[in-house]
Each structure stands twice: as C-alpha cells, then as structure tokens.
Amino acid sequence: MPDSRDAVTPAAGAAAAPPRRRRRSDARRSIDAILDATRVVLGERPDASMEEIAAAAGVTRQTVYAHFSSRETLLSALVETAAAEYDALLDEAGLDTAPPVEALTRFLAAGWRFLDRYPILLNPGTTRIPRPDPDPHDVVPPRLERLVQRGQEAGEFTPAHPASWLTAAVFGLMHTAAEQVTAGRLTAEEAERLCRESALRLCGARNPAG
Numbered sequence: 120m121p122d123s124r125d126a127v128t129p130a131a132g133a134a135a136a137p138p139r140r141r142r143r144s145d146a147r148r149s150i151d152a153i154l155d156a157t158r159v160v161l162g163e164r165p166d167a168s169m170e171e172i173a174a175a176a177g178v179t180r181q182t183v184y185a186h187f188s189s190r191e192t193l194l195s196a197l198v199e200t201a202a203a204e205y206d207a208l209l210d211e212a213g214l215d216t217a218p219p220v221e222a223l224t225r226f227l228a229a230g231w232r233f234l235d236r237y238p239i240l241l242n243p244g245t246t247r248i249p250r251p252d253p254d255p256h257d258v259v260p261p262r263l264e265r266l267v268q269r270g271q272e273a274g275e276f277t278p279a280h281p282a283s284w285l286t287a288a289v290f291g292l293m294h295t296a297a298e299q300v301t302a303g304r305l306t307a308e309e310a311e312r313l314c315r316e317s318a319l320r321l322c323g324a325r326n327p328a329g
Contacts, residue, residue: 125152152177152178153173153186153241154193156172156177157194157197159175159195160172162239163238165208167192170234194248195249201233201237202253206238209226209229209259211229212225214226214263215269218273219267219270219276219324220319222269223267223319223322223324241297254300256313260290263289264282269322275325276325277318289322292317293314293318298312
C-alpha cells in the first residue's frame, strides 16, 4: 500500500514554489527600483545620501542595505548596469552592418543617449566611479576602429590618416563636447550636433549625414 507521505510531499513542494518565485520577483523589482533611483538621484546630486536614494526608490534604507552592503557596492552595481546598457545600444546601432557614415552617426547618437540616461557620468562632483568589467573604455574603441576601417575600405572615409588616430580623435571630440555641456557652455542638443558634424568632417565622410 503506498505511503501517504509520498502523495503529500509533491503537493507541498508545488505549493511552496510560488512564494519563492514571488520573493525573487519582489527582490528583483526592489533592486531595479533602487538602481534606477540611484541613476536619477546621483545624476542630480552626486553627494545624495542612501536615505535619499531609498526614498526615491520607494523603499526603506534597510531594504537598500539588504541588497547593497555599502554605497560603493551600489555604485559598482549601477556602473555594471550602465555598461551593459551602453553595449546594448551599440549592438542596436549596427556598427558592423550599416553604411559607414550612417553607422558613425548612430554610434555618436548612442553615446549621447547613454549620457542623457546617466548624467552622473557628466557630473564633475562624481570623482570615484568604479570601473566595470568589461570596461567600455577597453571594449568600445576597437568597435569604432573597425567601423572607421570599414568606411575607409568602402571609400566613405578618408584614408589619409590611420583608423586608430581617427578613432582616438572622435573620442576626443565626444569628451570635449561632454565637458562643454558640464561647464554650461552648450546645451546637450548643441553639443550633440557639433560633435556629429565635427566627427563626420574629421573622418572625411562622403555625403555626411545632417
């Protein structure tokens, strides 16, 4: 005769599964809310407290510390999330498949979309931002250099200068444009337009996009 415990155990296990999934789902929502609040709050006030971040996220300070043991841990998680989002934006830009001039325009637009979403990266008051792994500073330049080389081979970019030099110069333009926004000398829209026009001219783009 079957042991009654054999019949009860699976049902008990099945009943226990949904609460565990709900707890994981609730935890994920809390983490996402905290990271989003951190992005917004620190973008406005780099010295904002953990209490202010918790309030913006709609959770308690204890909940923040339950997921992130310190401010440094929270910042590291934010930077990792930002790096993944930037990588996704570049994937969407089709840097290896779109016509080179269009791809360069998309590359620059992705950078400005990213900075608009993460203004903390433009704030001079933010001095200790941890480096993610992998770091976009290491991963992104080779992607742009491949794009420039493809444009040179297609006759859409000037072959007069090495692709590595043009890549470094384009990044220099982006950093300068970002600094001008930070200093209040240009709006983000003005800086984006000037950066795009300057980068396309720098690369000697044929029929540069407007």
